[in-house]
Amino acid sequence: MKRNQVKEAEFSQSNNLEKAVPLIVEWYQNNKRDLPWRNGANAYHIWVSEIMLQQTRVEAVKSYYEAFLKAFPTIEELANAPEERLLKLWEGLGYYNRVRNMQKAAVQIVELYNGQMPQDYEQIKGLSGIGNYTAGAISSFAFGIPKPAVDGNVLRVISRFHASYEDIMKTSTRKHIEEEIEGIIPENAASDFNQGLIELGAIVCVPNGEPKCDICPIAKLCKANQKSVQMELPVKKKAKDRRIEKRTILIIKDEEKIAIQKRPEKGLLAGLYEFPNLEGHLTRKQLIEYAKSIGMMPVRIKKLENAKHIFSHVEWHMTGYEIIVDELEKTCRTNMIFADKKEVMGKYPIPTAFSAYTQYALSIMEN
DNA sequence: AAGTCGTGGTC
DNA sequence: TGACCAAGACT
Numbered sequence A: 001m002k003r004n005q006v007k008e009a010e011f012s013q014s015n016n017l018e019k020a021v022p023l024i025v026e027w028y029q030n031n032k033r034d035l036p037w038r039n040g041a042n043a044y045h046i047w048v049s050e051i052m053l054q055q056t057r058v059e060a061v062k063s064y065y066e067a068f069l070k071a072f073p074t075i076e077e078l079a080n081a082p083e084e085r086l087l088k089l090w091e092g093l094g095y096y097n098r099v100r101n102m103q104k105a106a107v108q109i110v111e112l113y114n115g116q117m118p119q120d121y122e123q124i125k126g127l128s129g130i131g132n133y134t135a136g137a138i139s140s141f142a143f144g145i146p147k148p149a150v151d152g153n154v155l156r157v158i159s160r161f162h163a164s165y166e167d168i169m170k171t172s173t174r175k176h177i178e179e180e181i182e183g184i185i186p187e188n189a190a191s192d193f194n195q196g197l198i199e200l201g202a203i204v205c206v207p208n209g210e211p212k213c214d215i216c217p218i219a220k221l222c223k224a225n226q227k228s229v230q231m232e233l234p235v236k237k238k239a240k241d242r243r244i245e246k247r248t249i250l251i252i253k254d255e256e257k258i259a260i261q262k263r264p265e266k267g268l269l270a271g272l273y274e275f276p277n278l279e280g281h282l283t284r285k286q287l288i289e290y291a292k293s294i295g296m297m298p299v300r301i302k303k304l305e306n307a308k309h310i311f312s313h314v315e316w317h318m319t320g321y322e323i324i325v326d327e328l329e330k331t332c333r334t335n336m337i338f339a340d341k342k343e344v345m346g347k348y349p350i351p352t353a354f355s356a357y358t359q360y361a362l363s364i365m366e367n
Numbered sequence B: 001a002a003g004t005c006g007t008g009g010t011c
Numbered sequence C: 001t002g003a004c005c006a007a008g009a010c011t
Helices: A003-031 A043-053 A058-071 A075-079 A083-090 A097-113 A121-125 A132-143 A152-161 A171-184 A190-203 A223-227 A284-293 A341-346 A352-363
Strands: A243-253 A258-262 A277-279 A298-310 A314-325 A337-339
Touching (some): A152 A190
């Protein structure tokens, strides 16, 4: 296709989407959900919500959002928080680098922008953990800056709107859609338009099951609706298979405390805490061998239930043992930490992956 | 460009 | 049950 024909095609598509703009804005103003982060337009609050919402459902975010802002009411307080406290507040939300990057950005904001979110798209995008989508969301939601905020909802809505079979996982597809939106985003309603597009994807042009075209404000303009191909779209290359890892989890306990340890600073669940664990499914014999090697004095060993945890790209198939030892802290030659029940619950961030064993550990500890 | 990085809901 | 999916960013 020649250059002028490409331009013409883009123009005719944009022209059609342009007709939808006022419909989306009006629909959003009349149909938006009442969500905690939609009270006012506080840039910090919007930022926190957008980071939490990345790859995460609204219902899961709500309670974390409230607790996080209560703990850190200002960007400066976030910048000064101990990492362990941050991670404890993020415990169970997943993608823990999000909160570490958010703190890095908070430090940048304190040092460069006097503790206030800059009101400039490029400066916002320059902050840690803020990519194209989140920069556009903060810029437009908080400040009305007319930049696109293209997330998974928008990709789905637009690819259906044009009945486009471009793979939405490709960088090039997202770029095309961002450019198209940049061309038609209304200067005086950037926030409502961007949020409307997202909200439309969230509650009308839904990802699971049949989209609700009967209540969609732009159904008449939608190519997928006209051609009845909504369920085929968007096109998304399927994820590759997960690898399986076998692990043996150890609940090592003396009369009052349980052993935990800090995970490495990089990689899966970086910087969080875990129960000591070993690769593979160990036999009782191997376990006793291991206990001896670190100077542990096992009094009793009990096999625990198996558990499985599924991550995006790996599965843990776990088995566990409870090991009762004598004088834990005096005999163990490791970097383990010995925590009481209160500390396991309220201080150390322990990911959900271990939940079966965390529950068991808590059940056998005294208050 | 493709792999990494969590968890819980849905069909 | 298992596969897919969710307001992505980083390397």
